[in-house]
Amino acid sequence: MKLVTFTHNNYSRFGAVVENEVVDGVGETDIPAAMINFLAAGEAALSAMRKRIESGKHRIPLAEVKLQAPVPRPGKYLAISLNYADHIQETGRDRPEYPSFFTKQSTCVIAHGDAIHLPKVSDKLDYEGELAFVIGTRCRHVPVDEAYKAIAGFTIANDVSVRDWQFRSPTFTVGKSFDTCGPLGPWLVTRDEISDPHNLNIKTWVDGELRQDSNTRHMLFNCYEMIAYLSQAMTLEPGDVISTGTPSGVGVKMEPRGYLKPGQAVSVEIEGIGKLCNPVIVEP
Incomplete structure (x- = not known):
């Protein structure tokens, strides 16, 4: 997966890029809204994002979002x-x-x-x-x-x-x-x-x-x-x-x-x- 932090409609959150679209993670309780929290959640979050991708829903054209750094403020x-x-x-x-x-x-x-x-x-x-x-x-x-x-x-x-x-x-x-x-x-x-x-x-x-x-x-x-x-x-x-x-x-x-x-x-x-x-x- 290509995991991203992105902004859409002035709201920054977490998602995954599939071809020319971003699969928005917002609204799924098992998908944290921030990259660091997503990584910390481990396999459960990855599995939830895979299912989100497979659903074919919750997609935004990549051209309509602003990509942020994957980890905008790393701890180290x-x-x-x-x-x-x-x-x-x-x-x-x-x-x-x-x-x-x-x-x-x-x-x-x-x-x-x-x-x-x-x-x-x-x-x-x-x-x-x-x-x-x-x-x-x-x-x-x-x-x-x-x-x-x-x-x-x-x-x-x-x-x-x-x-x-x-x-x-x-x-x-x-x-x-x-x-x-x-x-x-x-x-x-x-x-x-x-x-x-x-x-x-x-x-x-x-x-x-x-x-x-x-x-x-x-x-x-x-x-x-x-x-x-x-x-x-x-x-x-x-x-x-x-x-x-x-x-x-x-x-x-x-x-x-x-x-x-x-x-x-x-x-x-x-x-x-x-x-x-x-x-x-x-x-x-």
Whole structure:
């Protein structure tokens, strides 16, 4: 299933995309109205949504809704740095011995189609196309071979970065957390529809120029290893977002620099999930 948070007639709620329609979950007692609550409800909610889809009713044309980020305000938004060998090479950094995570503040999250702001304080705005997964169950100390069970589904992330602010601090947090620097979407594809998250083509375009072209098989630490590592330290909860790193081709390493400019659009496409597209504008 392609699970979505969407707005229709000024009312935001939860549903699923089927072809060119959204199956509205509202009115069904076993289908919570918010994504995080839906994920926390587990198999009972998934079963109720499957029946809702099979009924052929409660449908709205996709063109008539505004998609929100699948998880508009995740409790935790964690991202890993230096997780593709080719990206490590282009940065000139050493290969990490352990996964290196930073936090993106949840207020940075925007949806497919929303505008990324070129901030008033910097012109060094960069893109990073990434696979992200969303936790579906509360968990701690998860073995690697059981970690897949903790994943509700997969989405696309653009880890937009304000580079000069990013490198003011070794934690990266401020430069990764500017408002609008967290596009997610367009939907959450449930785990059962992605047979192997570690063999998906990933591409990023700025306007019509292909900037990143890779495959998730080149990740150093895979999704399950990330869950096992993080869950040794912290409880992971439904709706937490974990972004899995970016391949080579980021703007900061281009000559001349390929930073994002107002009027451009950046698109990230991942096999089996879809395409996340966002225009760039000057910060209002």
